[in-house]
Amino acid sequence: MIEVKNLVKQYGSKRAVDDISFTINKGEILGFLGPNGAGKSTTMNMITGYLSSTSGTVLIDGHDILEEPLEAKKHIGYLPELPPLYLDMTVKEYLGFVYELKKCTLPREQHLAEICRTVKIEHVYGRLIKNLSKGYKQRVGVAGALVGAPDVLILDEPTVGLDPQQIIDIRNLIKDLGKKHTVILSSHILPEVQAICERVIVINKGKLVADDTPDNLSRSLAGNTKLQARIVGPQSEVVAAVSAMDGVARVLPLGEKTDGSVEYTIEPEEGKDVRAGLFDLLSKQGWQMLGLKGSEMSLEDIFLHLIQDDAQTSKEEKSEGKKRRFSFGRKKKETDGGDEE
Amino acid sequence: MKAIFKREFRAYFTSTIGYIYLAAFFAFSGFLFYSNNIAEKTTSMYSLFTYLFNANFVLVPILTMRMYSEDKKQKTDQLLLTSPVTLGGLVGGKFLSAFSMYMCGGVVTLLYALVMSGYSAVPWGTILTSFLGFALAGAALIAIGGFISALTENQIVAVIISFIFNFFYILYFDTLAKAITVTPISKAMLGLSITQYYANFTIGLIDLPSVLFMLTLTGLFIFFTIRIIDKRRWS
Numbered sequence: 001m002i003e004v005k006n007l008v009k010q011y012g013s014k015r016a017v018d019d020i021s022f023t024i025n026k027g028e029i030l031g032f033l034g035p036n037g038a039g040k041s042t043t044m045n046m047i048t049g050y051l052s053s054t055s056g057t058v059l060i061d062g063h064d065i066l067e068e069p070l071e072a073k074k075h076i077g078y079l080p081e082l083p084p085l086y087l088d089m090t091v092k093e094y095l096g097f098v099y100e101l102k103k104c105t106l107p108r109e110q111h112l113a114e115i116c117r118t119v120k121i122e123h124v125y126g127r128l129i130k131n132l133s134k135g136y137k138q139r140v141g142v143a144g145a146l147v148g149a150p151d152v153l154i155l156d157e158p159t160v161g162l163d164p165q166q167i168i169d170i171r172n173l174i175k176d177l178g179k180k181h182t183v184i185l186s187s188h189i190l191p192e193v194q195a196i197c198e199r200v201i202v203i204n205k206g207k208l209v210a211d212d213t214p215d216n217l218s219r220s221l222a223g224n225t226k227l228q229a230r231i232v233g234p235q236s237e238v239v240a241a242v243s244a245m246d247g248v249a250r251v252l253p254l255g256e257k258t259d260g261s262v263e264y265t266i267e268p269e270e271g272k273d274v275r276a277g278l279f280d281l282l283s284k285q286g287w288q289m290l291g292l293k294g295s296e297m298s299l300e301d302i303f304l305h306l307i308q309d310d311a312q313t314s315k316e317e318k319s320e321g322k323k324r325r326f327s328f329g330r331k332k333k334e335t336d337g338g339d340e341e
Numbered sequence: 342m343k344a345i346f347k348r349e350f351r352a353y354f355t356s357t358i359g360y361i362y363l364a365a366f367f368a369f370s371g372f373l374f375y376s377n378n379i380a381e382k383t384t385s386m387y388s389l390f391t392y393l394f395n396a397n398f399v400l401v402p403i404l405t406m407r408m409y410s411e412d413k414k415q416k417t418d419q420l421l422l423t424s425p426v427t428l429g430g431l432v433g434g435k436f437l438s439a440f441s442m443y444m445c446g447g448v449v450t451l452l453y454a455l456v457m458s459g460y461s462a463v464p465w466g467t468i469l470t471s472f473l474g475f476a477l478a479g480a481a482l483i484a485i486g487g488f489i490s491a492l493t494e495n496q497i498v499a500v501i502i503s504f505i506f507n508f509f510y511i512l513y514f515d516t517l518a519k520a521i522t523v524t525p526i527s528k529a530m531l532g533l534s535i536t537q538y539y540a541n542f543t544i545g546l547i548d549l550p551s552v553l554f555m556l557t558l559t560g561l562f563i564f565f566t567i568r569i570i571d572k573r574r575w576s
Contacts, residue, residue: 048423073425084420100344
């Protein structure tokens with residue numbers, strides 16, 4: 001449905017979006033993650049045609065956004081970070097305007113009424129947008145994106161400013177819409193993305209850092225996640241026995257708890273799951289396990305892991321670059337010495 | 342384009358800009374009608390149309406200052422540029438809405454002529470020709486004002502640049518052209534002077550160069566506006 005190929009956006013010497021490629025199939029709900037300034041909004045703006053890319057292509061249902069803008073834009077419903085609302089119009093006038101702008105052919109009154117019902121803005125239908133609260137303005141923005149029942153919905157932080165009930169409503173709405181539409185959802189609220197999205201793309205400093213389902217990402221990154229166990233038993237013996245276990249790299253006692261147990265951090269070796277083995281060992285020894293936690297990375301952990309990883313790699317690259325320069329200087333001196341001789 | 346035209350035209354009346362423009366226009370034209378026709382007891386609207394056009398230097402920027410700068414500031418241009426509307430449709434819709442407002446005011450001149458015809462024979466030919474000139478010249482000024490508005494996000498800057506441009510182009514261009522002693526430059530400037538071509542209409546003359554000049558100027562600045570909006574997307 002959406003094909004993004006080698007998308008680049010260059011502002012002078014800065015590459016805001018650096019060679020991003022991905023494909024979204026019909027009916028997928030994709031989460032767009034990244035720290036502030038990563039290039040998410042710029043990418044979304046290029047997909048919707050608000051900005052033109054420096055190089056690369058965007059195809060919406062086979063139509064190039066730059067070559068066939070009218071055809072491509074007909075398929076898109078876009079909710080930008082700041083909803084593009086005309087403050088001097090009423091909700092009714094605004095939605096009517098968007099309806100005409102998108103050259104919608106659906107029965108007007110019915111379609112707009114249905115959208116209002118979905119987004120729950122019926123009772124502010126006649127009000128001036130200027131007089132609405134932020135939450136309602138956001139809802140009108142969502143409604144505007146839904147006009148024309150577009151195939152693709154691109155939502156940039158759609159639940160910002162909404163009350164908790166509305167956040168749940170909009171999330172359920174997006175999940176419902178995902179059944180029939182293709183959705184790109186950009187959000188900083190990671191639990192939200194985890195709850196709604198089947199697939200996640202992480203962007204950092206303009207580059208694509210990850211593109212996978214949250215589960216796959218968690219699995220590939222959680223290889224050496226630590227376990228925290230609460231065990232009742234003599235500390236030194238427990239540490240010795242568990243350390244000797246197959247697949248365990250390290251055991252660290254954290255301290256005694258009030259219920260007589262000791263909290264331990266158990267570091268398994270890369271890629272090994274030691275939970276079952278641990279249970280067997282402890283039951284054989286008669287040491288009770290009162291608690292065991294932490295194996296799956298939440299999306300927040302994945303996100304921070306990826307971003308920090310990226311920062312780490314770029315730091316290493318920078319220091320390597322410095323080392324290289326130094327050794328180059330040394331070599332020069334050697335050859336000079338050789339020549340002299 | 343129709344959707345944009347409808348929205349922009351309605352916006353002139355939901356904000357106060359439309360009313361201010363019409364009030365100013367009616368005030369100017371009413372005063373000119375009184376001082377040139379009623380006080381002088383003449384049915385010739387030559388002076389009225391000439392001075393009214395000069396007043397455009399301050400009136401047209403009122404119409405055009407918000408055309409594009411407002412959209413850029415409120416980020417509503419994001420809605421317009423991501424919808425299936427061509428840039429031509431967008432610019433055309435806005436231009437037509439401003440032009441319609443301009444004509445809403447301008448029609449009052451025909452009303453004055455109609456009132457006068459109740460008392461005396463009125464030179465309809467000259468008056469209608471002047472009106473045509475007024476419309477065409479207004480279109481050109483609106484296109485220029487729109488272009489200036491597209492250059493900035495700030496409507497105050499847009500209106501000031503428009504004032505300054507109009508001031509020199511409408512009021513002082515001719516004087517400047519005649520003051521320059523280098524003949525080719527002077528001639529070239531007079532060839533580009535909007536007031537020279539407008540003057541033809543006010544004396545009842547519809548000639549091809551004048552009409553073409555107005556239409557070309559309008560088309561040129563609409564083209565420039567489209568290009569500048571397009572350029573923003575690329576940089």
